Amino acid sequence: MAGLGYRREMADWDMSLVLADFFEVAPENWIRRDRSPLHRLRASGRPVHLHGVSLNLGGDSAIDHSFLRDVRALMDELGTIRYSDHLAASGDAHQLYDLFPIPFTKQEVQRVGDRIRQVQDVLGQQIAIENSTWYTNIGDIPEPDFLGAVAEWADCGVLLDLNNIVVNYKNHGQHSLQEFVARVDLTRVSYIHVAGHEFDARFELFIDTHSETVEEQTMTMARQLQRTHGLQVLLEWDNDVPSMDTLNQELTCLTPFMTT
Amino acid sequence: MSNAFYDYVRGRSETVPAGYTLAGLRAYRYLVYLGASQMVEANFPSLREQLGEQAWRLLIEGFVRQSAWTSPYYGDLHHEFIAYLGRESTDTHA
Numbered sequence: 001m002a003g004l005g006y007r008r009e010m011a012d013w014d015m016s017l018v019l020a021d022f023f024e025v026a027p028e029n030w031i032r033r034d035r036s037p038l039h040r041l042r043a044s045g046r047p048v049h050l051h052g053v054s055l056n057l058g059g060d061s062a063i064d065h066s067f068l069r070d071v072r073a074l075m076d077e078l079g080t081i082r083y084s085d086h087l088a089a090s091g092d093a094h095q096l097y098d099l100f101p102i103p104f105t106k107q108e109v110q111r112v113g114d115r116i117r118q119v120q121d122v123l124g125q126q127i128a129i130e131n132s133t134w135y136t137n138i139g140d141i142p143e144p145d146f147l148g149a150v151a152e153w154a155d156c157g158v159l160l161d162l163n164n165i166v167v168n169y170k171n172h173g174q175h176s177l178q179e180f181v182a183r184v185d186l187t188r189v190s191y192i193h194v195a196g197h198e199f200d201a202r203f204e205l206f207i208d209t210h211s212e213t214v215e216e217q218t219m220t221m222a223r224q225l226q227r228t229h230g231l232q233v234l235l236e237w238d239n240d241v242p243s244m245d246t247l248n249q250e251l252t253c254l255t256p257f258m259t260t
Numbered sequence: 261m262s263n264a265f266y267d268y269v270r271g272r273s274e275t276v277p278a279g280y281t282l283a284g285l286r287a288y289r290y291l292v293y294l295g296a297s298q299m300v301e302a303n304f305p306s307l308r309e310q311l312g313e314q315a316w317r318l319l320i321e322g323f324v325r326q327s328a329w330t331s332p333y334y335g336d337l338h339h340e341f342i343a344y345l346g347r348e349s350t351d352t353h354a
Binding site for chain 2: 055
């Protein structure tokens, strides 16, 4: 089985029928809210991990210690050691509630790596950083090498998002899924994300919408990495959340065929 | 990343900073606009209809252009919006 990003839209669902064996939520969506749905998931014997959006690792704002203390408390409450955010900016010195590219430069490796270290110092543990979708960026370091160099500098984990690799390849043509994965230190990878995306003709770009089924090449790579490296896979479906049947079908497809 | 990148994204400038593509910057500007528009609409459900599409777009664009949001919580955007409306009406009546 695979994991699933849990959404508030699923509040009325009988989650015992959802074929996921772990879940992930954005701490930003739950810190100041009723968390009983998350405790029900936990009570069903399935872990709930945290995947955030607002750390602004690539931005200029001071690392928000008060927010991180709230995240720490939520991790303890949910009994999880897994917390990740994006190798991206969520603004400059301020928040803009989206994810923006970090220039692929040596200077940024060290600056952002130091910010991740600060986060880890406040939390008292490692986090993981997700390779993100970007629609335009600058810098001369190839993206997988940039990801690896930041993770090395910060000594943090990597949340490997296969869909983001595919979206970036379709938009920029630099690293195919196979080429990118081959350049990642898989021993740093905490788990894997998959999702779907859409083409937006207004910008002539594929946009990382998390609103579609997962492509076959992404599915295949996810199953392969589970088999060969024991890496868990989580499905993100954040917009136009489909029926439980559709989600269960996707989750089943993500599970490698068992050979006994 | 340069201030020029975020100036474009917020709609403060039409200058594409060196090395970036216009299409990519337009996508980022649109995504930020969409995020602001959706959260304001969720909190003030009748406002968009009352204003009409053009006035709504100008209002949200103005809200994004002057933004200096600090909360890690996207849901706090409606407080920022109320504060923005307060500043705007003070300016208008000054």
